[in-house]
Amino acid sequence: MKKSFEDFNILVFKHKLEEKGIFSKKKLIPDDKIKDISNKIDPQMYSVYSNDALVDEITEIIDFLYRDSESMLKKVFKDLLSDKTFYGMYLELMTYIWLKKNNVSFKHQLSAKTLSKHEVILDGLFEEGNVYFDIKSFGLGMNIEKIFKRHLEKKFPDYIFMIEGNLDTDYKDLGEVVLGQIYKHLENIEREFDKNIYKISKVGWEIRWYKKKKGCYISEQTFNPYKWANDNEDFFLKNIGQYTPHFPFILICTMPEEEPAFSSEIALRSIARRAFIHLSNKYGSDQLPDKVPDFNRLQEKYQNDFTKYLSGIIFLSLKRKEAFIYLNPNAENRISIKTIYRIFNFEVPSMGSIDDFIYDNY
Structure with missing residues (x-):
């Protein structure tokens, strides 16, 4: 009998991976420890783990990337089994899968000299053109919002909840501050329920709730x-410490299917143009320490002139299998469209497009 979501324990996926012969060799995490990580999984995790073909792909890429690194196997395994870190690790692995399917030749997990004072481990290097890259989960706030709403509606079934604020806050922060403290937030909301408003200031969220009434509700977005x-x-200020000053650097922004920006190429082109052309002039030097995480870890000579070291951005939608590639016309280490074609074996990846802003650089 096929397990329902409510019965799908996290151990099921662990055993699936062990059957593939990767984790069982190391016996990295015993079953009783798995229960401490997460007893039940999120519906999004379930949709992945109940898909045998997808589990095969994930297992194969883990074996390809980390078969010789017990420490990385352990980290990947833990991240995949926790609802706080699952989606970020899942999207990273699926990005590697996408690169392989597009016949891209790359090295992974390399130490590199960056704008930071110390070398940084980056996700990879495109061998064609010696282009470094790093993978970032982008637009995942909507997934966290849905998970949080499910908890709220389960605890307070007679109310409608609305969450406002910037949903593109860093996924790690959302995982730690929202999901990692979800029961604390639920207790606080219950204690302050008469106020009809609750704020999670660190991630800029404002939650409001209303008593359900008879009739239909229409939500317009x-x-x-x-x-x-x-x-x-x-x-794009959050990742400056990973930009490379002596080689081209591309940020791969992997997006979930729910992200509305991917339905509009205008949005993606607009934010890329801002990253390349507008962002360097947006803040004064006195404001940057508050806006750039780990600002003081940057080498001083790069603290006020950093956007030119972002050579390009790839926006990737795994659901649509589409990629839009934008190249920085002002980059210190520019990447040509020809180089992109060579990286992808002279094919525009998965119905995507390339734009170098050559006639829109002002």
């Missing part, structure tokens, strides 16, 4: 691509 780009451009 509009998406303005230019406003979205304006609201989320600071995302």
Whole structure:
């Protein structure tokens, strides 16, 4: 009998991986320890783990990338079994799978000299053109919001909840501050329920709730691509320490299917243009320490002139299997469209497009 979601224990996936012969060799985490990581899984995790073909792909890429590294196997395994870290690790692995399917030749997990004072481990290097890259989960706030809402609606079934704020906050912060403290938030909301508002200040969330009434509720959502780009451009300030000063660097932003920006190429082009052209002039030197994480870890000579070291951005939708590639016309280490074609074996990857802003650099 096929297990339902409610019966799908996290051990099922562990045993699936062991059957593939990768983790069982090391016996990295015994069953009783798995229960401490997560007893039940999130519906999104279930949709992945109940898909045998997808489990095969994930297992194969883990074996390809980390078969010789027990420490990385252990980290990947733990991340895949926790609802706090699952989606970020899942998207990273699926990005590697996408690269392999597009016949891209790359090395993975390399130490590199970056804008930081110390060398940084980056996710990979495209061998064609010696282009470093790093993979970031992008637009995952909507997934966290859905998970959080499910908990709220289960605990308070007679109420409707609305969450406002920037949903593109760093996924690690959302995982730690929202999901990692979810029961604390539920207790606080219950204690302050008469206020009809609760704020999670660290991630800029504001939660409101209303008593359900008889009748239908209509929720209207509009998406303005230019406003979205304006609201989320600071995302590219979070990763400055990984940009490479002596070689081209591409940030791969892997996006979940729910992200509305991917339905509009205007939004993606707009935020890329802001990252390349607008962002370096947005903040004064006195504001940057508050806007750039680990600002003091940057080499001083790069602290006020950093966007030119972001050579390009790839926005990747795994659901749609589409990629849009944008190249920085002002990059210190520029990447040509020809180099992109060589990286992808002279094919535009998966119905995507390439834009180098050559006639839009102002």
